[in-house]
Amino acid sequence: MREVAVGDKLDQYEITKLIARSGMASIFEAKDTVSGQAVALKVPHLQFESDVVFFERFKREEEIGQRLDHPNIIKFLKPRHKSRMYMAMELVEGKSLRKLMEEEHPLSTARALAIAQQICEALEHMHKHGVVHRDLKPENVLITPTGQVKIIDLGIALDKSARRLTWFGLSATIGTPDYIAPEQIGGRRGDARTDIYALGTESRGCPATSCRASTLRSRPYCSRPSSGTRAIVTRRPPSCSMTCAIPRQCRPVIRSRAPANGEDGAAFLAASPCRCWSSPSWAHWHRSSGPPAAIHRRAARPRRSGRDDMEQSLNLAWVLIAGFLVMFMQVGFAMVETGFTRAKNAVNTMGMNLVIYPIGVIGFWLVGYALMLGGVREWPALGAAVAGEHEVAIHVGGHLLGLFGAAKFALVSVAHEPSSLAMFLFSTVFMDTAATIPTGAMAERWRFASFIVYGLFMSMFLYPLYGNWVWGGGWLATLGVSAGLGHGHVDFAGSTVVHMTGGVTALAGTLALGPRAGEFRRDGTVLAMPGHNLPMTVAGTLILAFGWFGFNAGSTLSASDPRIATIAVNSMLASATGALAALFYVWSSLRKPDIGMACNGLLGGLVSITGCCAFVAPAAAALIGTVAGLLIASSVVLLERRLRLDDPVGAISVHGLCGTWGAIALGLFADGTYGSGWNGVEGPVRGLLFGDVSQLGAQCVGILANLVFVFPVAYGFFRVLDRIIGNRVQPEVEWAGLDSLEMGSDAYPRT
Structure with missing residues (x-):
């Protein structure tokens, strides 16, 4: 081509x-x-x-x-x-408003009003259809020989029903500096008032940014065009010796009438031609607060210390605190896994849960974050971005399918950007959760050196690639746009991205590593190898349940999102029903309550609700948790006795199977009360039971992609690693215990 x-x-x-x-x-x-x-x-x-x-x-x-x-x-x-x-x-024959002003300045009052009137009518039509132009300027207004106005260039127009999109190399300030609205300087999306602001800079005497004395009537410039933009940010008006030429007959009309609350500013302007020649009143429409004279001091500046800044600061704190809670979950994982293993391997199990954290942080910092979220420019709820982004993609069937990000390596380009740094921390602790899961399934026979290499591989490549496809704007996220499958693959907080990825990797590692020595006897019987400290497991489970509120509710990325309450309640209900379902299932079979199974049931309920917690009702959450508890209680026995898979902690069932069920549950029970515009698709997210069978299809495609990609790549990695350095400890080390011979220390030394 x-x-x-x-x-x-x-x-x-x-x-x-x-x-x-x-x-x-x-x-x-x-x-x-x-x-x-x-x-x-x-x-x-x-x-x-x-x-x-x-x-x-x-x-x-x-x-x-x-x-x-x-x-x-x-x-x-x-x-x-x-x-x-x-x-x-x-094809429009004519000239731009800019050229017309250069040829005929000043424009006659009648002609200027006629042009402004048509611009207002066009903006009114846009705003009624949920579109904001965001780059209204004389160069984007064509005037035909008959005097008809044509607004052109919708390149950065905002469709309020769609998700935010940005591209590589674009600054956070979207728009033309001479006509930019205050919120655009701060990187916000803007609304209809953004166009009214730009219209005001064309219609009034002195644009807020370039200090032009009269845009529609004449076009002299100040010597320093940037002074106006600086004024918007600092609240100081730009220096300008020019005076505004505004028809006196228009001023009383402008100052006596302003749009009522909820009234479209363009429609208000179009109703009276004189209003298009307002002096300071356009700023009043833009912010609807304060006297008109405060145009530069107040209205022509993003409210950096007002509600917007306060909300972004709260959101930033919310995401960080939620990230701290998720990081604290590492303590819970360490206690659960160690309690489920034998005393002679306690230090080794604890050590893997400790070391996976620093190894994962470094790997994700160097490469993983860039591959996963390098194609995402910013998170508007957390503040404006200043660095570029890039997503590597391929053309398929007329659509671009994102494969991986290619920016923000080692955070070099976002080193001083609070929103990106907060998202790095939040994303890192999620990655660490996924990376921790195989340490339980492969416990008591895994070489520590092999584990270190795995930690780098998981944090730098395997987890980030699938994560990009779902959360980084990749091809699974765009299934709704490219293939008409619902809203694409939707995973609110990580049922597939985090837990299924970790569970499938654990399955691959368990197959490559083999069972523990003595687990499966030649006569077909299974030797029970109970954990050494069930109280430690229970304590760890409760710590995980506590941290999970940060995991799920924190994924709103917004402290002001009222959906937080629904998410928290759904998480609590799913965990409770999951624990009880697993407990009573085993109790009815063995005539004894199995507390360890109840712990796994509770965690399975949390895993299953993680991906759909924002999209389902509390009753559905209770049902989802119940199914998860039953799946765990039955699958643990199936994997061990029928498939001969040795998973000391039940990680494959808890994370892999329940993560899969959580993705399917969203495709079934999403009730259409949340997620409007998710992944660029209009309307809320609905599941099969609420009228959208295609959403279930998108969920199944995401599950299949995880199995087809994660399992063979992880299994191949473990097989290659086994040939290079070996995955498994020597038999004598395994029989004696990894603590003394592999780690050189004991958890419970004899005195």
Whole structure:
């Protein structure tokens, strides 16, 4: 594939002329061979066609344009077939408002009002359809020879029903500095008031950023264009010796009327042509607070110390505290696994749970975080980002499928960015949870040196790659957009990304490592090897249950999200029903209550609710936990006696099987009360029982992808590692205990 040039034929269009070329795309005039009409084609440069986020933005611009139908907005056409990335639009003959102002300054009052009136009507139409232009400026307003206005360039337009998308190299400040609204400087999405702000800078005498004396009537510049932007941030008005030329007859109308609460600012302006020539009143519409004279001191600045900043600070603290709780879960894992193993291996088991933390942190810091979340620009709830991102993707069926991130290695590019650093900490402790799971399933016979290498592999490659596909904007997340499967694979807090990945890796490691010596006898019987400290296991289970509130509720990334209450209650209910279901199942079979099985049932309930905790009702959460408890109680026996798999702590059942069930449960029980716009798909997340069978399909695809990718890669890794350094300790070490011969210390030394 090569760059498109004049004379080429692109599907039904014959390219006849190059109109303009920018850093990202070229605009061509072309002839539609079907209708015979002249059209305009916007064709991106080749290097951007492999950028998954640019592709999604380009496609979104086209979708937004095709949804809008107004005489003052450029019309987007629908080609019969598209062989590559481009968009077709009506060809508009005319000149930009910028050029018109340069040729005819000052514009007459009547002409300026007529232009502003049409802009207002176009904005009113956009806002009614949930679209915010976000880059309204004279260069993006075309004036035809008959005086008709056409608003163009929806490249950074906001569709309020869709998820946020950004692309590599774009600064956090989205928009043109001369016309930018305050919230855009802070990296926020903006709303209809963003366009009103930009319209005000065109309509009033002195734009808030470049200090132009009169944009619609004349166009002198200040010597330092950046002074206005600095004023927005510092609350100091830009220096300007020019005076605003505003028709006196308009001022009383402007100052006497402002849009009522909830009224669209563009509609209010369109109702009275004079209002388009407001002096300070546009700022009043933008913020609806304070006197009009406070345009630069108050309204023309992001409220960095107001509610927005306070909310972001609370969200940042919330995510960090939740991360601290999840990190504390490592204590719980260490106690559960050590309690379930024999006394002669206690130091080894505790040691693996300790060392996996620093090993995982370093591996994830160097490479893992970049592969997993290097394609995500920012988390708006935590504040604006300043660094670029990049997602490596491939073209399949006209869609870009993300494979892995390629930015933020070793946090170099985000070293002083609080939101990214907070997300690194939060993501790291989640990774550490996944990496810890195999240490229980492979306990009591795993070489410590082999375990160290595994920790690096898991944190740097295996976990981040699957995590990218679900949480980093990868191909599983975009199944809804690319294949029409619900909202793509949805995993709120990690049923598949964390627990199933850890459980499947544990399964691969257990198969590669083999059972403990003496576990399975030649006559087919199974030798019981009970753990040495059940009270330690119980204490660890309760610690995990406590930390899990940070695991699930913290995944909102927002302290102000009222869904936190639902998530916490669902987590509590699922853990309780899971524990009781496992307890009573074994009690009915063995005539004795098995507290160890109750611990695993509680954890299985938590694992199963983790992926769907925000999307289901409390009654569904109780049912999900019950099923998880029954699955654990039955599968532990099945794996041990039928499949001859030796898992000392039940990690494969608790995390692998219940993580799978949690993903399926979301596809069944998501009730449509949460998740609107999730993964770029309109509407809330619904499961099969609430009308969306395709969501269950997306969940199954995610499960299958985990099995097909994680298991063979993990198994292959363990087999190769076994050939290089060996996975298993010597038989004599295993019989004597890993503490004395492998670790050189005993947990309970004889005195």
